[in-house]
Amino acid sequence: MSEVHGAVAPGFESVREEFAGVAAHEARDGGAQLAVYHRGRLVADLWGGDGVDGDSLLALYSSAKGATALVTALLVQDGALDLDREVASWWPAFAAEGKGGVTLRQLLAHRSGAIGTADGFTPDELADDRRVAARVAAHRPYWEPDTGHGYHALTFGALVGEVVLRATGRTVQEHYAERIRAPYGLDYHLGLPEELESRFRPALPMLPTPAQQALQAANPVARDGLLAVAFGLHADPPFDAVAYGNSRAVHAAAPLSGGGVGSARGLARMYAAVAGELDGRPPLLKPDVLAEVSRVHSSGTDLVTGERNAFGLGFVPLATRHPELGPAAVGHSGAPGSQSFADPARSLAYSYTRRRFAFAGGPGAPENDRLIRAVTAAADRAAADRADA
Structure with a gap:
């Protein structure tokens, strides 16, 4: 990016400098946005790159899993969902092929083994969570449930969404719009109205360096492996993430594993409503519920990706990746x-x-490491200055 636009609050100038440095190099010619709230106030609102401004809407893929997790946590808080109740008690068909004992807690923690189907999904199916849910319900799990964890890349949202619909009679998208998006005026959408499509800026494919291309060629994904199944790479045609993110059908239906569309401002504001008071309202999640959903439920080697990671309940416990963050960071x-x-x-x-x-x-892209360090350092300085005042 040649130029950074936007503003930061006094004390957060270092965040602008870091964004200018890393985004210019890492985001290359695609553009990027950064938004930060501290104590309920927008303290960084930055953007730059080809055709991107602060109001641009982007395909934000698995960020939808975070919004789905938040809706689910609110329903647990209400008493409408019980984390330790079997999924099949709401959805009898899910009990097929040995999945009858899977609880909602295990599903949210990526422990069900229900990561896909033998022949994958078509693009039309991937835009329709109910079709994905029905196919996965009838299919065998890819490991014995609750014996390990693996990222449910394309199925998490469909499965959790089906439970929410059957338990409450309403979709995650409806709960989200009514309880989160509308009250807080969020520019993050689970179901993008067609009139907002003109603000959308298409996702762009990666531009790997020669060294990265060589690494990719030397380590092809096995078509019969769990990684291929979970990410639809064994399907015919294989899952095309760029086409999926740019699809109007996906934007409209908002499949909950990856169909949300919005801006950095929108997602930062959603999480600001979790982090503390916002607009005079208390945090969305009560302390006991926040503690439960942020607690590590799965950790170690992911059976799908082969990497070491951790999951809470739908959310990722971010301190496991960024130790400078607090223990309840989600x-x-x-x-x-x-x-x-x-x-x-x-x-x-x-x-x-x-x-x-x-x-x-x-x-997350590697530049997040540097940006998060800059943001937390600025927030800690602001808190120290406040304490000394």
């Missing part, structure tokens, strides 16, 4: 390399978004 990344979270210990919320896919997707 959020989720998105495929192009975006990362968003709430750190309640600091009353801090963060969202970094980008258009062009990073070579290594997964837990």
Whole structure:
């Protein structure tokens, strides 16, 4: 990016400098956004790159899992969902092929083994969570449930969404719009109205370096492996993440594993409502519920990705990846390399978004490491200055 636009609050100038430095190099010609809330106030609102501004809407992929986790946590808080009740008690068909004992807690913690089907999903199916849910319910799990964990990349949202619909009679998207998006005026959408489509800026494919291309060629994904199944790479045609993120059908239906569309401002504001008071309202989640959903439920080697990681209940416990964050920090990344979270210990919320896919997707693009360090350091200085005042 040649130029950074936007503003930061006094004391957060170092965040602007870091964004200018890392985004210019890492996001390359795709553009990126960064938004940060501290103590309920927007303290960084930055953007730059080709055709991207602060109002641009981007495909934010698995960030939708974080919004789904938040809706689910609110329903647990209400008493409408019981974490230790079997999924099949709401949805009898899910009991097929040995999945009858899977609880909602295990499903949220990526422990069900229900990561896909033998022949994958068509693009039309992937835009329709109910079709995905029905096919996965009838299919065998890929490991004995609750004996390990693996990232349910394309099925998590469909499965959790089906439970919510059957338990409450309403979709996750409806709960989200009514209880979170509308009250807080969020520019993050689970179901993008067609009139907002003109603000959307398409996702762009990665531009790997020659060294990265060589590494990729030397380590092809096995078509019969769990990684291929979970990410639809064994399907015919294989899952095309860029086409999926740019699809109007996906934007409209908002499949909950990856169909949300929005801006860094929108996701940062959503997590600000978790991190502390916002607009005079108390945090969305009560302390006991926040403690439960942020607690590590799965850790160690992921059976799908082969990497060491951790999951809470739908959320990722971000302190396991960024130790400078507080123990209750929760959020989720998105495929192009975006990362968003709430750190309640600091009353801090963060969202970094980008258009062009990073070579290594997964837990956010590498520049998040530097940006998060800059943001937490600035927030800690602001808190110290406040204490000394």
